[in-house]
Amino acid sequence: MATYVLAHDAWHTGKELEPTASSIRAAGHRVHTPTIAGNRPGDPKTVGLEDAIKSIVDYLTENKLEDVILLGHGYGGMIVTGVADRVPERVRRLVYWNAFVPNNGQSINDMAPYIALFGPTLAQRDDGSIMLPFPTWREEFINDADLETAQKAYGVLNSHPEKTFVDKISIRNNPAGMQLGKSYINCTDDTALPDRQPWHPRFSQRLGQFRLVQTPGSHELCFSNPKRLAQAIMDAGRD
Amino acid sequence: MATYVLAHDAWHTGKELEPTASSIRAAGHRVHTPTIAGNRPGDPKTVGLEDAIKSIVDYLTENKLEDVILLGHGYGGMIVTGVADRVPERVRRLVYWNAFVPNNGQSINDMAPYIALFGPTLAQRDDGSIMLPFPTWREEFINDADLETAQKAYGVLNSHPEKTFVDKISIRNNPAGMQLGKSYINCTDDTALPDRQPWHPRFSQRLGQFRLVQTPGSHELCFSNPKRLAQAIMDAGRD
Amino acid sequence: MATYVLAHDAWHTGKELEPTASSIRAAGHRVHTPTIAGNRPGDPKTVGLEDAIKSIVDYLTENKLEDVILLGHGYGGMIVTGVADRVPERVRRLVYWNAFVPNNGQSINDMAPYIALFGPTLAQRDDGSIMLPFPTWREEFINDADLETAQKAYGVLNSHPEKTFVDKISIRNNPAGMQLGKSYINCTDDTALPDRQPWHPRFSQRLGQFRLVQTPGSHELCFSNPKRLAQAIMDAGRD
Numbered sequence: 001m002a003t004y005v006l007a008h009d010a011w012h013t014g015k016e017l018e019p020t021a022s023s024i025r026a027a028g029h030r031v032h033t034p035t036i037a038g039n040r041p042g043d044p045k046t047v048g049l050e051d052a053i054k055s056i057v058d059y060l061t062e063n064k065l066e067d068v069i070l071l072g073h074g075y076g077g078m079i080v081t082g083v084a085d086r087v088p089e090r091v092r093r094l095v096y097w098n099a100f101v102p103n104n105g106q107s108i109n110d111m112a113p114y115i116a117l118f119g120p121t122l123a124q125r126d127d128g129s130i131m132l133p134f135p136t137w138r139e140e141f142i143n144d145a146d147l148e149t150a151q152k153a154y155g156v157l158n159s160h161p162e163k164t165f166v167d168k169i170s171i172r173n174n175p176a177g178m179q180l181g182k183s184y185i186n187c188t189d190d191t192a193l194p195d196r197q198p199w200h201p202r203f204s205q206r207l208g209q210f211r212l213v214q215t216p217g218s219h220e221l222c223f224s225n226p227k228r229l230a231q232a233i234m235d236a237g238r239d
Numbered sequence: 240m241a242t243y244v245l246a247h248d249a250w251h252t253g254k255e256l257e258p259t260a261s262s263i264r265a266a267g268h269r270v271h272t273p274t275i276a277g278n279r280p281g282d283p284k285t286v287g288l289e290d291a292i293k294s295i296v297d298y299l300t301e302n303k304l305e306d307v308i309l310l311g312h313g314y315g316g317m318i319v320t321g322v323a324d325r326v327p328e329r330v331r332r333l334v335y336w337n338a339f340v341p342n343n344g345q346s347i348n349d350m351a352p353y354i355a356l357f358g359p360t361l362a363q364r365d366d367g368s369i370m371l372p373f374p375t376w377r378e379e380f381i382n383d384a385d386l387e388t389a390q391k392a393y394g395v396l397n398s399h400p401e402k403t404f405v406d407k408i409s410i411r412n413n414p415a416g417m418q419l420g421k422s423y424i425n426c427t428d429d430t431a432l433p434d435r436q437p438w439h440p441r442f443s444q445r446l447g448q449f450r451l452v453q454t455p456g457s458h459e460l461c462f463s464n465p466k467r468l469a470q471a472i473m474d475a476g477r478d
Numbered sequence: 479m480a481t482y483v484l485a486h487d488a489w490h491t492g493k494e495l496e497p498t499a500s501s502i503r504a505a506g507h508r509v510h511t512p513t514i515a516g517n518r519p520g521d522p523k524t525v526g527l528e529d530a531i532k533s534i535v536d537y538l539t540e541n542k543l544e545d546v547i548l549l550g551h552g553y554g555g556m557i558v559t560g561v562a563d564r565v566p567e568r569v570r571r572l573v574y575w576n577a578f579v580p581n582n583g584q585s586i587n588d589m590a591p592y593i594a595l596f597g598p599t600l601a602q603r604d605d606g607s608i609m610l611p612f613p614t615w616r617e618e619f620i621n622d623a624d625l626e627t628a629q630k631a632y633g634v635l636n637s638h639p640e641k642t643f644v645d646k647i648s649i650r651n652n653p654a655g656m657q658l659g660k661s662y663i664n665c666t667d668d669t670a671l672p673d674r675q676p677w678h679p680r681f682s683q684r685l686g687q688f689r690l691v692q693t694p695g696s697h698e699l700c701f702s703n704p705k706r707l708a709q710a711i712m713d714a715g716r717d
Contacts, residue, residue, distance in 0.1 A: 135448065143450045147478045181617075191451045195440035201673035209613065211621045212669045214694070216453070239625045378659075378689045386717045430690045434679035455692070 009074035023230030049167035053082030093181030176208035183236035248313035262469030288406035292321030332420030415447035487552030501708030527645035531560030571659030654686035
């Protein structure tokens with residue numbers, strides 16, 4: 001029995017990973033799906049990357065979690081990289097699922113200039129947050145689901161604190177130098193990043209030695225096929 | 240219930256898409272499989288690209304088809320791009336299946352110099368048509384089928400009017416600028432184009448915002464697994 | 479009924495291909511799984527590439543095998559290329575499974591500088607052999623299996639004669655010029671070679687006209703899913 005902690009993507013909360021967590025629990029494991037600071041209901045949208053990372057470090061500490069298989073999705077890759085830097089003694093393996101793998105000093109904006117990528121359609125709000133427009137979500141993020149699933153999923157998203165995309169991460173070792181098990185899950189139909197700047201191998205190759213797990217599916221397999229995602233996570237997380 | 244119009248590849252007729260159409264109809268949709276001018280029994284092989292496009296424009300008009308999900312396969316990508324330019328008001332979504340996506344002024348020969356690609360083995364005939372040699376068909380087009388299926392399928396092909404490969408398309412807007420839903424189906428084992436000039440992302444990225452649907456299979460999935468192709472088409476065609 | 483001869487990878491013997499062979503036999507074919515010189519129990523680890531090739535040429539000759547579908551895995555690609563050069567009259571089709579495809583005068587070290595790739599973790603032994611370290615095996619070779627399968631499989635490996643990696647192959651025609659059927663099986667999750675130097679299309683495109691067969695799986699699908707591998711081999715091997 002292993003302990004999984006799943007760190008969600010931008011615009012999500014931990015709740016959206018619950019169907020996936022259920023499938024992993026059914027196989028006998030413990031699974032936690034905390035929500036990162038900035039995405040919790042009522043959180044100020046001025047939260048930055050350091051606070052976001054700290055919220056998951058605190059979650060591990062307060063819950064006395066050890067030997068954790070720590071997964072990050074998309075933006076969650078920034079978070080788990082930071083957590084593994086702060087409390088490496090609590091982490092057994094890092095799993096990136098179509099996630100950013102930053103080196104020290106990099107921001108999401110450095111790796112994926114989101115204004116240029118999503119351009120004029122990205123809604124910037126007065127409270128410091130940004131929101132994906134629905135057409136981008138439907139066509140490029142959740143391309144493998146039917147319209148009803150895409151709409152329902154969009155309805156539960158929350159606008160995301162932009163500061164977490166601009167802040168540069170501060171870590172002592174780059175991921176390649178971290179002495180931990182590392183895996184990269186690549187959903188092969190993910191078009192959230194453009195094909196000339198793909199998740200894999202662009203980010204996976206920053207891990208040094210790592211285990212590749214691939215599965216059909218979009219960036220949002222947690223909505224379109226949580227069972228298949230759960231299997232990929234267990235294949236990536238096992239020793 | 241949606242209305243699908245499937246535009247076949249070079250060397251094919253609409254009839255070869257009937258098993259795929261049946262599966263889509265079984266899911267409750269209307270499906271049309273017209274044959275493009277130049278590939279109909281008895282058509283002169285001197286037909287050019289403009290006449291080929293016009294034949295499908297006429298088909299939509301004569302059958303009063305509206306809100307059409309218009310799919311093109313291979314060469315059929317030239318046709319549906321032209322049709323969407325001529326009668327955009329009849330098209331709901333363009334779906335390209337391992338298909339050419341031309342910008343204004345381009346020919347198939349510009350995008351895939353077929354003499355160089357298929358070389359001395361390509362049979363050029365006196366009537367203005369060209370024919371794929373069987374070994375190319377068997378190894379590079381229908382690599383996922385058994386020999387009997389490959390032979391039977393080859394037996395129903397017709398020699399293709401070369402002029403449609405050389406004529407440059409004339410469209411008012413390039414596909415990226417067309418205000419329509421757009422999808423690209425990529426059969427991941429398609430080797431009809433060489434790997435250094437692949438269908439996806441080389442042509443798909445010309446669409447601007449589009450939905451990617453991938454499935455295992457060769458360029459000729461309509462013969463090797465029409466049910467799987469039908470599912471991919473419905474995943475690509477839905478709103 | 480066809481005749482298959484399966485040439486294993488470095489560190490393996492023919493015995494590890496027996497579960498795969500059983501599945502192919504169950505479909506009605508004859509399958510041979512000889513062990514290449516240098517990997518047989520008791521073989522000196524000073525064996526070079528020429529002797530390794532010769533051992534399979536001898537196997538075909540002694541067993542009077544003709545019309546052979548000859549498969550090579552990884553390093554086995556060197557062997558089958560050499561065998562097809564020596565006794566082309568016995569070979570019906572060459573099948574490469576995530577395998578090296580050498581041109582005349584090339585060694586494995588030329589195509590994959592293994593010291594640089596596996597670096598300080600590669601164990602070089604006094605008897606002239608080298609051995610993969612377990613973490614490389616588990617994470618990069620057999621990433622799709624559970625730990626128990628990975629450990630059991632590692633336990634049956636034998637240390638490999640380094641000379642076969644350094645010797646340059648001598649062939650009259652490069653594979654593209656060989657007048658034989660050719661197929662390439664690509665396991666899409668294979669990370670034994672780094673992503674910037676992948677098996678496919680880097681080596682497959684050296685074959686000239688070839689048939690591509692792809693399947694999910696790691697470099698060691700013979701352990702993780704021999705049935706699926708058997709199906710891929712039959713899809714690649716049929717006429």
